[in-house]
Amino acid sequence: MNIPHRAGLENFPSYRQGKTPADADGLKAFKLSSNENPYPPLPSVVQAVTRALSSINLYPEMAAEELTDAIASRWAVTPENIALGAGSVEVASQIIHAATNPGDLVMFAWRSFEAYPLLVTAAGATPQPIPLAPDGGHDLAAMAAAVTPKTRVIFVCNPNNPTGNVLSAAAVESFIQAVPSNVVVVLDEAYVHFNYAEDTAVGIDMFRKYPNVAVLHTFSKAYGLAGLRLGYAIAAPELVTALRKVAVPFGVTALAQQAGLASLQAEDELAQRIETLVSERGRVHAALLAAGLPVLPSEANFLWLESGERTGALADLFEQNALSIRAFPGEGIRISVGDPEANDRILAVARQATALLAPLL
Ligand SMILES: Cc1ncc(COP(=O)(O)O)c(C=O)c1O
Incomplete structure (x- = not known):
């Protein structure tokens, strides 16, 4: 056809x-x-989802106020700092859609999370992959040097998927300082709960100091909710407002919202x-x-x-x-x-x- x-x-x-x-x-x-x-x-999560099942004839509450408030208080930020999505992959996509025009560049280390180049291309922006350093970590010096006036968003994956490598706080902080403050630096922390490295960069700490930093977290990995699709960004209110505009309407189901709330209570x-x-x-x-x-x-x-x-x-x-x-x-x-x-x-x-x-x- x-x-x-x-x-x-x-x-x-x-x-x-x-x-x-x-x-x-x-x-x-x-x-x-x-x-x-x-x-x-967890049984408490199954119970919460089971309760929510009886109202799946209704659209979910789009603002997801209860969950947004719970995540905000978990990180001692305001609800205006939290943008939700159907998995953090959808939030990553929101960031690209909200921050780029066709032809703008989105930088990431390569190899890293396989979805980055796909999301960038789908949004009409251009991927700017920068090869990993020999130890499997981001080559932050090369990344900083490669920033052009067209670079709008940079993904930094810590720990990196698939190499597992961690970036130090000092290295990430110098990188953020070297990048123009109108570029969104996304610290993708999908695996943060498994990261026991003492000198690791901590996304929320960077966000508190640098408003152009957005932190991505997911309920898919440590919380075990991959099948329900729930992730979020912690970001400046201006960016969060933009992310909510480009989000897929009703993308975060009531089941996901209830499972997220129950998981936060079962940490x-x-x-x-x-x-x-x-x-x-x-x-x-x-x-x-x-x-x-x-x-x-x-x-x-x-x-x-x-x-x-x-x-x-x-x-x-x-x-x-x-x-x-x-x-x-x-x-x-x-x-x-x-x-x-x-x-x-x-x-x-x-x-x-x-x-x-x-x-x-
Ligand atoms: C680095 C990284 N970021 C984000 C995601 C997306 O996770 P989800 O959309 O399930 O939250 C993944 C999933 O594998 C990942 O490896």
Whole structure:
């Protein structure tokens, strides 16, 4: 059918979702390809969502006042500092739509969160990717040097997806100071809860000092609500007003709002799960290193194997063992930290990998 479509859309890449694995040779499959939380939702969250189910014939309250107030008080900011979205990916998209005109530049480190270039292109702006430094972190000096008068937004992903690398407070602060104050610097902290690095940049601290900083948080990762789609920005009221204008109307459902509220009330319970995941991350990291695999340190709920040319062979081995992981051909493999059973399987694969790939490692 000859339907009207935007010029160039045929060349536009689609977002690649992490694969759902298939059971293999009697092995239970685990999905470790989307940095999801392996734990089921908390009973209090299920209860809140169940209560909200009886009114899904109605549109949600668009202003989501109760949740907005709760998030604002969580961070000791005002409700005018909080913009909500259907996942932080939608809030990222709002920022690009609100701050750019066609042809303006949006900068990000590369490789980083795969959605950045897609969101930028979809909004009619132009991606400005800056290669990562050799340690898998942002090359903030190169990024600052690359800012042009057309650069309107810069995403800084801390910890970085997929490398897990963390930026120090000093490095990020010097970067913000080097960037013109009319550029929005987005500190994307999707994995902030897993970040135990002592000298890390803390988004909210930067926001309090620099009004052109916007902080992105999500309920998808540590809070385990990926399926309900809820994220938010903490930003200056002028930016928040603009974000609300470009948001998809009714994008944040009543179920998501109630789940978000219940999760904020259950932070102590969630903290125990985070502790477990962080401790499992340490166990898997140490074992991968001991097996001779090229794994980077990570402060997120995933690990990055710098497998380069061996990526295909290694990825096949994970798949054969019913683990779906995220492979970036020629670059590396990102593995989400799962529950202990899934993590034991990662280690079993690592032992096979050492034997199989020994000549290459
Ligand atoms: C760095 C980063 N930012 C944002 C997101 C988006 O998360 P969500 O839209 O589920 O809040 C992700 C998801 O993987 C991510 O890795």
